Each structure stands twice: as structure tokens, then as C-alpha cells.
Amino acid sequence: LIRAFAQGAGHAIPPEEAETLAAAVERVAAHVLAAEAELVADPSTFAPAYLS
Amino acid sequence: VTTDLAAPTIAAAADALRRGDVSPVELVDDALERAHRAQPSLNCFITLLEREAREAARTAEAELRRGEARGPLHGLPYTVKDVFATAGVRTTAGSRVLEDWVPDEDATAVAKLRAAGAVLLGKTSTSEFAAGPTTANEHYGPGRNPWNAAHVPGGSSGGSAAAVAAGIGFFSLGTDTGGSVRMPAAACGVVGWKPTLGGLPRAGVAMLAWSLDTVGVLARVVDDVARVLDVFGLGDEAAALDVLRVGLPVELLDEPCDPEVRALFDGALARLVAAGARVLPVSMPWSRHALPANNLISWFESHAAHGPGFSARAALYGRAIAHRVLMGAAISAREYAAAQRVRHVFTRLAQGVFSSVDVLALPTLPVAPPPVGVDEIEVAGRRIPVVEVLGRFTRFASFTGQPAVALPCGLTAAGLPVGLQLVGPLGGDRRLLTIARACEGVLGWDGRRPEAA
Numbered sequence: 001l002i003r004a005f006a007q008g009a010g011h012a013i014p015p016e017e018a019e020t021l022a023a024a025v026e027r028v029a030a031h032v033l034a035a036e037a038e039l040v041a042d043p044s045t046f047a048p049a050y051l052s
Numbered sequence: 053v054t055t056d057l058a059a060p061t062i063a064a065a066a067d068a069l070r071r072g073d074v075s076p077v078e079l080v081d082d083a084l085e086r087a088h089r090a091q092p093s094l095n096c097f098i099t100l101l102e103r104e105a106r107e108a109a110r111t112a113e114a115e116l117r118r119g120e121a122r123g124p125l126h127g128l129p130y131t132v133k134d135v136f137a138t139a140g141v142r143t144t145a146g147s148r149v150l151e152d153w154v155p156d157e158d159a160t161a162v163a164k165l166r167a168a169g170a171v172l173l174g175k176t177s178t179s180e181f182a183a184g185p186t187t188a189n190e191h192y193g194p195g196r197n198p199w200n201a202a203h204v205p206g207g208s209s210g211g212s213a214a215a216v217a218a219g220i221g222f223f224s225l226g227t228d229t230g231g232s233v234r235m236p237a238a239a240c241g242v243v244g245w246k247p248t249l250g251g252l253p254r255a256g257v258a259m260l261a262w263s264l265d266t267v268g269v270l271a272r273v274v275d276d277v278a279r280v281l282d283v284f285g286l287g288d289e290a291a292a293l294d295v296l297r298v299g300l301p302v303e304l305l306d307e308p309c310d311p312e313v314r315a316l317f318d319g320a321l322a323r324l325v326a327a328g329a330r331v332l333p334v335s336m337p338w339s340r341h342a343l344p345a346n347n348l349i350s351w352f353e354s355h356a357a358h359g360p361g362f363s364a365r366a367a368l369y370g371r372a373i374a375h376r377v378l379m380g381a382a383i384s385a386r387e388y389a390a391a392q393r394v395r396h397v398f399t400r401l402a403q404g405v406f407s408s409v410d411v412l413a414l415p416t417l418p419v420a421p422p423p424v425g426v427d428e429i430e431v432a433g434r435r436i437p438v439v440e441v442l443g444r445f446t447r448f449a450s451f452t453g454q455p456a457v458a459l460p461c462g463l464t465a466a467g468l469p470v471g472l473q474l475v476g477p478l479g480g481d482r483r484l485l486t487i488a489r490a491c492e493g494v495l496g497w498d499g500r501r502p503e504a505a
């Protein structure tokens with residue numbers, strides 16, 4: 001996605017730099033999804049598990 | 053003029069103006085002279101408004117002579133970060149994308165200060181589109197620290213903090229998305245105020261991340277911050293404080309922190325305790341989610357704000373903002389929604405903490421301001437990228453939107469400032485300001501200023 005967006009914008013980004021950015025996003029997104037599972041009991045009802 | 057015009061507080065300067073001991077023209081001339089002297093070494097400004105400032109000072113002087121006083125800021129010089137639109141004056145946001153943009157109207161906050169008679173000296177240096185904690189800027193050059201020009205002034209409002217520390221203007225407006233007012237305030241030894249999210253008007257301010265961007269104030273003392281907030285109807289209350297309960301967020305304080313910074317932080321707490329405060333450990337195991345979730349929201353919203361512009365003119369964007377825009381492209385709506393859900397629960401939990409404490413206390417920065425141009429630093433035995441380490445203690449209040457203030461609390465052995473950060477509950481701005489005023493009085497900083505001032 002990063003390479004595709006850069007390419008669409010005519011922005012040259014070395015593959016290894018794109019990989020580094022993608023890895024950072026993956027790491028952060030994985031943490032956020034785990035945090036959601038920890039804090040929010042049911043996203044569809046938005047019930048916060050931590051407060052129950 | 054025989055007195056040091058940059059030293060007085062806003063209240064003292066306003067008194068001097070009222071008595072006729074000094075004039076707005078003298079104050080502005082003095083500030084401009086300091087700005088010219090400091091610019092080659094500190095690069096505080098992207099645009100200095102010499103002619104406009106002198107003209108506004110003459111107008112203020114005539115008004116004051118006619119008895120048309122507009123309040124304590126009337127005739128006092130100040131600066132704004134170059135992300136605030138200024139009518140008839142170019143507003144670059146630190147970017148080549150906007151290098152020729154001359155807005156027709158002032159940002160709302162600037163218009164308020166103009167109406168209060170404050171005199172705008174110039175537009176201060178910033179990271180491109182306020183993205184970055186060091187005021188590195190490949191288009192306009194890096195900002196530098198007035199305590200040691202080989203070091204960064206913090207960021208992204210680094211030009212504002214450096215100007216205030218160097219005695220150029222009485223205060224400055226900055227913006228704070230992940231700590232961009234508090235971090236440079238700590239790095240430059242001044243006070244940095246981030247109100248509750250949305251507390252100060254941000255219409256006419258270049259956007260970085262819509263749900264996080266907050267306008268803030270930098271000044272040399274808390275009372276000066278309060279005088280500026282008065283213009284916006286947000287000054288503090290004259291309230292007596294009971295025993296102050298200071299919460300120590302134990303999990304956050306386990307994050308890597310330079311031992312010298314930690315020792316100065318502990319010393320500041322000891323001073324508060326000696327003055328009668330109670331320090332209580334507060335466990336918030338969920339607090340570790342603030343940094344990643346705040347980053348994810350910030351990258352996603354940066355992409356939303358700047359993606360279209362980047363697609364049209366990618367060559368004009370610097371590396372740091374380009375990286376944020378590109379990372380935002382890789383975040384899904386599902387992940388963004390998860391981050392906002394986490395934020396909602398997290399904020400409720402963080403509000404609950406204030407049933408047992410009045411403020412949370414943290415170092416503002418986990419390290420002293422690093423040297424300019426360094427990408428990685430060692431913190432407690434670990435090599436960490438500078439951009440990842442600086443905001444570790446400021447993201448909490450950005451994520452919750454809670455008000456927070458950075459107070460100078462000491463100097464390292466190398467002579468670089470260290471800050472104490474206090475966080476209050478949402479909407480508790482007035483009380484936090486009162487608490488900050490009381491704490492400032494016992495921290496022993498005593499208005500220290502760099503030789504550059």
C-alpha cells in the first residue's frame with residue numbers, strides 16, 4: 001500500500017524504506033487491535049470491558 | 053532604555069506601559085534587536101515582521117496615550133508558530149507547499165490577540181506541518197536551542213520556545229498534537245500550556261491530525277500564560293489550594309528515561325512534597341496503549357489531511373511529513389476505528405484517576421534535548437530513534453485530550469533544561485493553571501534564562 005500510494009503520487013521511495021515504514025505501521029496496528037480486544041468487550045455495542 | 057526589557061512578566065510590563073516608564077515602540081525595538089541577534093545562531097523565525105511590528109507598536113503607543121487601553125497585552129510583542137494564518141503575511145507551515153501562501157484572514161487566535169492590542173513580531177520555525185519533535189526542517193533549516201545552539205529546541209513549536217526563552221516577545225502561540233508545545237517548552241526552559249482539546253480556537257491553523265491538534269501557549273512564567281488565556285476567557289481562578297495530591301503513573305515511569313532527567317524530576321517532586329503535597333503512585337496498566345494508538349490516529353489523520361496534496365505535489369514534501377502521509381496510507385479504516393474505540397475507553401479510565409489525585413506528574417521529556425542532526429540516542433542503555441523517544445511522556449494527554457502543562461524544573465550538568473509535566477482532568481484547565489502557578493513557586497527555577505537572552 002505504501003509503495004502503491006508513493007508510486008501513484010510520483011514519489012520515489014527505496015524499497016527498504018517502504019518496508020521499514022510498513023513494519024512500523026504493522027507493529028502499531030497490531031498493538032492497537034490487541035488493546036481494543038483488552039479494553040472493549042464488544043465493539044458492536046461499544047461496551048468497555050475494563051469498566052464492567 | 054536602561055532596564056532589561058525582556059525580563060519583566062506581562063503584568064509588570066503592562067504596569068510599566070501604563071505608567072509610561074516604557075513604550076510599545078521601545079519594547080518592540082528591543083525584541084526585534086534580540087531577534088536579529090539570535091536569528092543566525094537559533095533560526096527562531098521563518099518570517100520576521102519588522103515593518104509591520106513597528107507600525108503596530110506605533111499604533112498601540114498612540115492608543116495608550118489617548119487612554120484607549122485594550123488590556124494587559126496591549127502593546128506587548130509576541131510571536132506565533134508559522135502554522136497560524138496571518139492576514140497579508142505569508143504562512144508556510146514550514147513547508148515548500150505553502151511557501152508563497154499569503155492568507156486573507158488571520159487565524160481566530162491571532163485575530164483575538166490582534167484585537168487585544170498584542171504586537172506580532174514574526175512567524176516562528178516549525179517542523180514541516182508541525183510533524184516532528186525536534187524542529188528539524190529541510191526547507192527552512194533546523195531550529196536550535198538557546199541554552200546550547202548545538203542542541204535541538206524540541207518541537208514542533210521549537211522556534212516559539214526558543215524565541216520566548218531568548219527574550220524575543222513575551223509569549224508565543226504553538227500547536228500540540230503529540231506534545232509539540234510541551235516538548236519544546238521543556239527543552240528551552242519555558243512554560244508550555246496545552247489546554248483541554250478544543251480549548252483554544254484552531255480555525256485558520258494548518259492541520260496535522262484533526263482529532264488531536266490543540267493550540268497552546270508558551271511563556272516564561274505561568275502568570276504570563278494566564279494573562280494570554282484571559283484574552284480567550286480561560287484564565288485561572290483565584291482559588292486557595294488544599295493539600296495537592298500528585299499522582300505518579302507507575303507504568304509510564306517505567307519507560308526508558310535518562311537517569312539525570314529522572315533525578316531532576318524526583319528532585320522536583322521532593323520540592324512539592326516539602327511544600328505540603330502528597331505523592332501517590334497510580335497504576336494504569338492500560339497507559340501503555342497511548343503511544344501506539346495516538347501514533348496510529350495521527351498518521352491516519354495526517355494522510356487524510358495531506359494525502360491529496362501529496363498526490364498532486366509529492367516533490368515539495370520533506371521526508372518526515374512524507375513518511376507520515378505514506379504510513380497513513382497503510383492503515384485500514386478498521387484499525388483507525390479500533391484506535392478511536394481504545395481512545396474512548398482509555399479517556400474514561402484516565403478521567404477516573406482524578407477521583408484520587410489532582411494531577412498526574414511526569415518528566416516532560418525522557419531525555420535532555422539531543423544534539424541537532426542526531427537520529428538515535430542512548431537512553432538508559434538502549435539506542436532509540438530520537439523521534440520515538442521524545443514524545444513518550446506527552447502522548448498520554450494528547451490521546452485523552454486532557455490539559456497539561458510543562459514547567460521548567462532544573463538544568464542538567466551540561467546546562468540543558470529539564471521539564472516537569474502536570475496533567476489534569478478534561479475541563480479542569482483553570483484549576484490546573486492554579487496548581488501550576490503554585491508549583492512553579494516551589495520548583496526553584498526562579499526565572500533562569502540562557503545567556504542567549
